[in-house]
């Protein structure tokens with residue numbers, strides 16, 4: 001059987017990984033500055049994570065949400081404590097798109113409205129409501145286009161106000177730092193203005209932390225750089241360090257009701273064990289503060305690269321913007337220097353999303369490699 005061909009692939013087949021390194025079939029070593037798309041938070045194959053998953057599998061891997069699962073409660077308690085969002089309630093699912101789909105649906109259940117406001121260059125996943133709120137026509141099928149979504153430029157509060165005043169907007173959804181779009185970030189004033197406008201107009205403010213959450217930005221959540229309290233927070237990628245798990249945090253004024261949301265796989269025993277292990281390691285190894293420090297180091301060192309137009313992002317969710325497309329540079333980094341990096345919708349941006357455990361010596365290796373390529377090519 002052939003695979004449905006939707007991914008343009010690099011010619012690398014990883015078979016083994018440890019911390020910030022990946023090895024292919026031939027035993028070639030690669031430095032991972034991509035984290036499998038911001039997924040690897042505590043490092044590949046962290047021993048605590050591996051042991052937790054193995055012993056969980058020895059006991060029970062899965063049972064349904066029709067019965068109690070004390071691991072969900074343990075996860076919620078640890079997450080509440082470490083994130084500082086203890087007053088929120090947790091609903092677990094299995095991916096980022098599913099988290100946003102549930103967030104949008106819950107907002108609509110809560111206030112009875114149906115239109116969504118999202119922002120230029122935003123990305124929220126590929127399920128029905130989430131993809132309709134994603135600013136990329138190429139991935140919106142006719143069946144998704146029936147959703148009513150208004151895309152606005154980031155930073156324009158009066159445009160948001162004009163839409164919310166129409167009284168049909170159930171949710172405003174925004175990433176604290178745009179991932180796929182290319183690391184753009186609105187000002188604190190804009191985030192705080194959104195919070196006020198949403199409150200005043202009975203609209204839910206959804207912060208899409210699928211990529212920025214779980215410490216990647218140097219705080220547990222990216223919105224915590226702006227002193228706001230969203231109504232709903234969506235999470236996924238770094239949550240399971242590779243195990244598929246997502247979730248939403250729901251502010252207490254949004255009430256639950258039996259049957260409102262549901263999923264077969266969300267919050268299963270193995271997924272919870274993976275996320276609990278991630279939370280344990282984030283706390284024990286102080287990886288969130290470390291991400292902030294290593295990110296600052298990266299920002300300083302990256303100024304040495306010739307031709308850099310702009311450095312973007314926070315913590316270890318970073319982008320280097322050049323005034324040319326970085327496709328070739330990424331290829332050279334993989335095939336010549338054996339380093340994984342990410343691309344963006346903004347084709348001039350090289351994305352850096354390493355495991356939060358990355359060391360400054362590894363950053364040095366990367367900066368030297370880019371400097372070498374850039375100085376030969378230009």
Ligand SMILES: Cc1ncc(COP(=O)(O)O)c(C=O)c1O
Nearest residue numbers: 095096097123124125179210211
């Ligand atoms: C901000 C953001 N939201 C949602 C998603 C979708 O997540 P998933 O691919 O797990 O469905 C992504 C994935 O890249 C993302 O970056």
